[in-house]
Every structure is written in C-alpha cells, then in structure tokens.
Amino acid sequence: MTELSIGSDSRANESTFLKQSRREEWALLGLASPAILTVLIVMVLPVGWLFYLSFLADDGSFSLEHYNRMLESKAYGRIFMTTFEVSFITTGLCILIGYPLAYFLSQLSSRMAALCMLTVLLPFWTSLLVRTYAWLVLLQRKGLINSWGIDLGLWDEPLKLVHNLNGTLIGMVHIMLPFLVLPLYGSMKAISADYLKASSNLGAGPTQTFWNIFFPLSLPGLFAGALIVFVLCLGFFVTPAVLGGGKVIMVSMQITSNIELFFNWGAASALGVVLLVITLAILLAASRLLKLDNVLGGGH
C-alpha cells in the first residue's frame, strides 16, 4: 500500500511539475510574442508581398516577365557575379586583417584591450555616409594620398585608388571590419587559458598550441563574423555607389534603377527574390560544408 501511495504521490508531483513548466513556456511565449509579431509584420509579410509582386505584369496578370528579363540580358548575370565577388573578397580581406587584430586584442590586459577596442568601435559609431565620403576625399585623383605620394616622389602618376573596384573594397573592408572583429574577439576571450597551459604542459610549442588548440576553438566566432560580413555585403548600396564610380554595379543598385526605369515594384522585387534565394542556397551549402550548426544556434 505504501508503495502505491508513494507512486501516486510522485505522479501528482510529476503532473504539477509538468503543469508548472508548461505554464512557464506559455509565459515565455507571451513575452516573446511582441518580438515575434514584429518580425512577422515588418519582415515576413513585406518579403512575401514583394515575392508576390515579382510575378505580376504591369496589367496585374500573372507573368514571369521580370524573371525572363534577367535571363535575356547579360548585364544581370554580371551584376550578380560582381555582387558575390565583391562580398567574397571583402569577407576574405576582413578575415586576413581582422583575425590578427582580434587575437592581439584578446591577449592584452583588459584595460589595454578596452582602449584598443576604441579604435575598432569609434569608426563603427560614425555614420556610414561620412566614412564613405571621407574615403572619397582621401583616395581621389587629387586627394590626400595621391598628392602626398606624388609630392614625396613615391609615385609619378596618380594611382587609381577610387571610382573602381579598389576604392569599393577599401571602403567596404573598413566598414565591415568591426562586424568580424567583435564576435571573433568574444569567442577568443571565452577560450580558457587552462587549455593552452595544458597544451604547453604536454610539450607543445607556441605555434603548435595555437594551431591545435586556440585556432580550432576560435573558429565558431570566425564563422559567425564572416557570415555577418558576407550577408551584409550582399545588400550593400552606399559604399559601392559612391566609391565604385559607376563601374562596380551591385544588385541593390540595380534594384533602384529598375524602379526608376520600369515604374514597377515587380521588376525590382524579382531581383530581390533572386538575391535572397541565391544567398540562402549559399548559406545552406556553407553550413553543410563547414558544419555551421553551432554558429547558427541549431546544434544544442
């Protein structure tokens, strides 16, 4: 009998627990619902609406004309290529510059690190337009860099630093760097010094410790940062428009000119849809290849 009463007791306990945890889940859902609704209203609905518009002709009938246009003209293919090329190179350069920087910051004492972090954060807090135009002033034919370089006899002809791919990359890397450094720095700080000590104890040199212990542990932060940079680059408008001199044409720029030219949201949203689909495909492929589950938060 006692056994049975214990059983019913524990069952009663269990159901109370279940009830409680369910109530908690509902409460959490209630708290999260404003955010979920916001995302739904400002993000999912408009994107869905644009998706729908991209299949409409001028007279409102269903049509693939906006997609056919992209296939017929060679320009669209080249514009997509440029967009991915610029995004890819920018991400690569950010990794090359940003990784050593984040590593350096993570090794400093916290006071020094905070001070040095300002060099990353200050530009981050400055308006993107201001920084872009500042680069234009520095890089142009009679700008500071060229006039100093020529005055000092370093080179004779003005270097072609801006109004081309060079200028676009310089500006974009500068603007994107914090997006890589911040998550990377975070993940580097989270690497316990004990692992590195253990590695040294076991007889590994500094180089071996770095490559076998530190680097693999910093990878999730690196992937997260690179992903943010890459995705932001895909939709970039201002910097390539100002520093590219009309030679670097990215998808976002073509979207605005399509609106002006065709008076029509469909012509522009079709481009957006294609960019979105290609981007998702790339992310999916990357997550399979690089096992990004940890980074994207799906692997718990």
Next chain:
Amino acid sequence: MTKKTEFSRRGLLAVAAGAMAMSMTAMPAQADGSVTVASWGGSYQNAQSLALFQPASKAMGITVKEETYGGMSDVRLKVKAGAVAWDIVSSGSGSAARAAAEGLLEKLDYSVIDVSTFYPTLKTDYCVGSDVFSTVMAFNTATYGDSGPKSWADFWDVKKFPGKRAYRNKVAGALEPALMADGVAPADVYKVLDSEEGIKRALDKIRELKPEIAVWWKSGAQHAQLMKDGEVDMTTGWNGRFDVAKKDGAKVAYTFNQGLLDYDCFAIPKGAPNKDLAMKFLAEVSKPEIQANLPKHITYGPTNKKAYEIGMIDDKTARMMPSHPDNAAVQLPVSLAWYAKWEQKAAAMYQDMLTE
C-alpha cells in the same frame, strides 16, 4: 503630470499658431482654396518657389503648399491607390511623357493655360514646360585653358584633348552625343537611333571612349563635384549645376554647342483634389512676367519665349540661358517620342555595355 500639462500647453500653442497662420493667409481678397505642389527639393525647388510659386500664389490670392517627392513612380503609387494628395507635380519631360502614356496624368486645358508664346516643342498635352536645361560638355579650364572641346567629336578626341572623362550611368542623354561624335548630323540623330542597329552604333562609340571614362556619374550634384575636385577633366552634365560650381570657385566652363536641349514641366496627377484651381495656377506660372523671375535664381531658362521680350531679364543673364534663341539654335532638342518608344530597350543595352 507636469509633463502632461506642458504637452497640452504646447499643443494649444500650436493650434493657436496654426489658426493664426490660416487666418493670415486666408485674408487677402477672395481667398478660396489652396493647391499642393510637389517638386524635387534642394536648390532647384528653392528657385522654383521664389521665382514661380510664391509670386503666383500672391497674384491669385491662394495658398500654395509645397512638398518634395521622388518622381513619377510616387505619382503612380498614389494614383493606383486612389489617394492623390498633390495637385501639381514638377517632372522631367521624359518621365512625364511616360506617365501620361500610362494614364497617370490629367489632360491640360490650353484654353486656360496660354501657351501661344511658348517654344512649340516645350509642352505636351499632359505637361506644360516650366524651365529649359541643357545636357552639355563641360571641361576643366585649368587643364585646357579656354580652348576646351567645342563639339562631341572633340569630347571623343583623346589625342587632341588628353584627360579623364566622366559620362552618365544611364541611357538618358547618353546616346545622342556618341552619334554626333561619330559624324551623324544633329538633325539625323533620332532617325539613326530609331533602330537597334542605330543604338548599337552609339554604344560602340561609347565603348571606344570607355578606357578614358573614369567615372559614370549618377546625379547632377556628383558631376558638379567631380569638376570641382578636378577628379576628371571633362564631363557631360546639366548646365545649371556647372554655373553653381563655378560660383563656388570650380575651374569649369561649358559650351552649348551640340548640347541636348531638354525641359522640366508641370503636370496634374489624375484625380488631383483641386484640379481646376491647379489649371489656373499653371496658367499663372506660365505667364512671361512670372517665368522671367526664374533666371535670377538658377540658370535654367523660361519656356515662354515672351519672357525674354518684356525687359525683365538683362542681356547678360539671357545669354547664359539654354533657351536663349542664340543658344537654342546650336542645340539638339531631345525627342520625347524616341524615349517613349526606345528608352527601356536602350537602357537594357546600355546596362550591358556598362557591365562588360
């Protein structure tokens, strides 16, 4: 609580001020109604406001509300949504023609608006000319002195005129110069362009110049800045912008020779709330004595020929205007019919050329 009272007091003040403003503007004469005008903002709308809108509203005793807008795509949205708030929009001639073809504009009543002394090409059934501008070749006077390019053939001649060029990143106003540089007489330009082969011929000519084109400009502010900074030695662009840049100390000069004469115009969106009053307002701003104010504020010329004849514009100013008879004579008037027929096709081909 304090916050609340403060707020309501401020609200009360605003209401009172609004009521005062309304009674003040409503006072002069037979004050019935107001019109809302949308234009492009900046120094351009500022000039329009001082030269055209304010004098016209005073003369008629009505209120003019000014807004800025983003062009005919905005009008399209408003008309399709049946929520037109603007009585008059200021537009480029080309996009107005396309909007008219789409049925977005009201037909203008030329028994109300007197256009008898207008340049005949500077109006359509749906848009009445407001000012004349020109797409010209401008050059750096520090690089070339006073002997800059005088024709599009010169603009293309990189041996005689070495230096970096800038050119437009859109097809509008970009093909005509190329054909003239290729030896086509101005009078035949639109005939040649009236086929895909003709457009291709113009594009091939631009391809020839491409290595020398350092920047493909996208706005008037940009091509003025390029000349100011000495980033390029030569560019195409809108004449008024270069005059402003020159005033700011830029070493820039331009010629009207072989320029593309084009105009801005006023249109009434379909379903405008005060259509009849808007028509009368357009009649007022089209009068020579009102149009003659414009050159004081920006170097864009009147569309009403008579504005030059009533002694309000001095000779020196008049000679700077694209629509001065001497200047107009050496330019090629832009063909709206060609743009209506070919712009979208030509734009796609231009984009192909740009991305090569």
